[in-house]
Amino acid sequence: MDDLRRSPLHDTHIQLGARMVPFAGWEMPVQYEGIIPENRAVRQKLGVFDISHMGELFVSGNSAGSAAGWLDTILTNNVAKLNIGQGQYTLLLNETGGVIDDLIVCRQSDTNYFLVVNASKVEEDVSWMQAKLPASGVTLTNRSAEFAGLAVQGPEAVTAFQTMFGDSAQLPERFCMSTIATDDGDVIICRTGYTGEDGYELFCTAATGPNWWQRCIDAGAAPAGLGARDSLRLEKCYPLNGNDLSPDRTPLEAGLAFAVDLHKPDFIGRETLIRQKTKGLHRRLVAIKQTGKSPSPRAGYLVLSGDKEVGTLSSGGVSPNLRCGISMAYITSGHNKIGTALDVEIRGKRFPAEVVKKPFI
Amino acid sequence: MNVPTELKYTESHEWVRSDEDDVVTVGITDYAQQEMTELVYVELPEVGQKFNAKDEIAVVESVKSASDIYAPLSGEVVEINESLAEDAAIVNNSPFDDGWLFKLNLSNPSELDNLMSADAYTAKIS
Numbered sequence: 018m019d020d021l022r023r024s025p026l027h028d029t030h031i032q033l034g035a036r037m038v039p040f041a042g043w044e045m046p047v048q049y050e051g052i053i054p055e056n057r058a059v060r061q062k063l064g065v066f067d068i069s070h071m072g073e074l075f076v077s078g079n080s081a082g083s084a085a086g087w088l089d090t091i092l093t094n095n096v097a098k099l100n101i102g103q104g105q106y107t108l109l110l111n112e113t114g115g116v117i118d119d120l121i122v123c124r125q126s127d128t129n130y131f132l133v134v135n136a137s138k139v140e141e142d143v144s145w146m147q148a149k150l151p152a153s154g155v156t157l158t159n160r161s162a163e164f165a166g167l168a169v170q171g172p173e174a175v176t177a178f179q180t181m182f183g184d185s186a187q188l189p190e191r192f193c194m195s196t197i198a199t200d201d202g203d204v205i206i207c208r209t210g211y212t213g214e215d216g217y218e219l220f221c222t223a224a225t226g227p228n229w230w231q232r233c234i235d236a237g238a239a240p241a242g243l244g245a246r247d248s249l250r251l252e253k254c255y256p257l258n259g260n261d262l263s264p265d266r267t268p269l270e271a272g273l274a275f276a277v278d279l280h281k282p283d284f285i286g287r288e289t290l291i292r293q294k295t296k297g298l299h300r301r302l303v304a305i306k307q308t309g310k311s312p313s314p315r316a317g318y319l320v321l322s323g324d325k326e327v328g329t330l331s332s333g334g335v336s337p338n339l340r341c342g343i344s345m346a347y348i349t350s351g352h353n354k355i356g357t358a359l360d361v362e363i364r365g366k367r368f369p370a371e372v373v374k375k376p377f378i
Numbered sequence: 379m380n381v382p383t384e385l386k387y388t389e390s391h392e393w394v395r396s397d398e399d400d401v402v403t404v405g406i407t408d409y410a411q412q413e414m415t416e417l418v419y420v421e422l423p424e425v426g427q428k429f430n431a432k433d434e435i436a437v438v439e440s441v442k443s444a445s446d447i448y449a450p451l452s453g454e455v456v457e458i459n460e461s462l463a464e465d466a467a468i469v470n471n472s473p474f475d476d477g478w479l480f481k482l483n484l485s486n487p488s489e490l491d492n493l494m495s496a497d498a499y500t501a502k503i504s
Contacts, residue, residue: 335418
């Protein structure tokens with residue numbers, strides 16, 4: 018793992034006995050105590066994840082409208098609608114409407130926007146965005162290396178926030194952000210996450226990362242790794258870029274129409290989406306649940322209806338909460354209705370499954 | 379790490395216990411279950427199936443990944459651990475006892491000499 022980047026929290030993970038794995042070019046903790054107990058901790062109490070591998074980009078404009086105006090030409094959601102302190106889930110598309118990345122954009126001030134992007138896509142996002150920048154008036158800065166990131170997730174997140182920042186500190190509303198000045202430097206707080214539980218993501222300087230991690234632990238959070246994070250997001254049907262999102266699938270096919278504003282006059286990829294909306298979709302990302310005793314469904318496994326191939330799993334696993342196999346797949350239209358019986362082929366054998374309503378839990 | 383001295387071991391982390399006549403019980407080691415982490419599914423062979431040593435014979439799956447289990451010796455499957463179908467985590471909790479996988483009636487008992495002793499296996503994993 019010599020060529021992998023290390024989180025500012027690397028030594029902390031090693032001290033905790035984490036199992037480290039390569040992920041998106043980083044050496045990251047996949048688990049500490051175990052994926053199942055860590056998933057439970059987040060669903061029932063509180064967990065903290067190291068998300069220092071994620072990218073932090075800043076876009077600033079020379080006037081109130083310039084940054085938003087430009088972002089609205091490259092992102093699917095409506096940036097102009099954001100008031101200061103508000104954020105939204107959005108997508109960066111290629112010219113044919115395929116997904117380059119999914120991200121959160123927050124309006125930090127009158128003219129500045131804060132973007133949190135996927136670790137594996139930082140370089141690609143930045144070079145794509147740089148190439149689309151107007152000649153003047155808007156600047157894009159990649160400050161990913163400066164930050165450590167922690168995701169504090171679970172029903173006890175609000176209590177933990179007050180413990181960490183004092184009773185008078187204000188936790189932002191859902192999908193909102195704020196910057197809090199502390200004795201240990203400024204931290205950015207976003208009321209966002211990837212688990213389906215209440216919680217917030219905290220961005221601080223890389224140097225203060227271990228201190229903030231310890232404050233999360235002291236406030237009651239259990240260390241949680243990428244394994245638990247993946248199981249939590251799959252239970253909630255949150256897509257993972259590279260698995261469920263890709264350059265040859267559009268956000269409409271992925272069921273992310275809520276993050277696409279087709280009323281905007283133009284943004285990259287819009288034409289394809291308008292055409293799909295008019296003519297209909299050939300396939301959709303659906304949730305699939307194994308209906309009998311089955312091995313774990315995994316990405317790449319075929320989905321069949323009778324003898325007809327109708328899709329391939331893009332993500333899969335055993336849900337620690339439902340204790341059965343759950344997955345997502347792009348399924349050919351006609352086979353994607355809720356309740357449709359399908360088979361998932363696992364190591365040459367077929368196991369019964371059905372299309373179910375999203376999310377799984 | 380627990381490595382019972384009365385058992386024999388393979389390079390691929392299976393253990394073998396000689397029962398009676400030419401029947402052996404097979405499982406995965408404490409080391410293997412820790413490396414695999416929490417098991418969620420075990421796919422076992424069917425009683426009556428015949429395997430050669432080193433054939434893929436079973437699959438154990440954790441939340442994260444699936445791993446092949448190899449037949450440590452040649453023979454016919456005479457019994458499988460049915461309780462694992464309900465709870466694969468038994469293998470994590472009791473790899474050498476309740477978490478056994480299957481029993482083989484050996485077709486070539488002399489292959490037992492090819493397996494590792496507990497000391498040799500301990501050296502391998504340390």
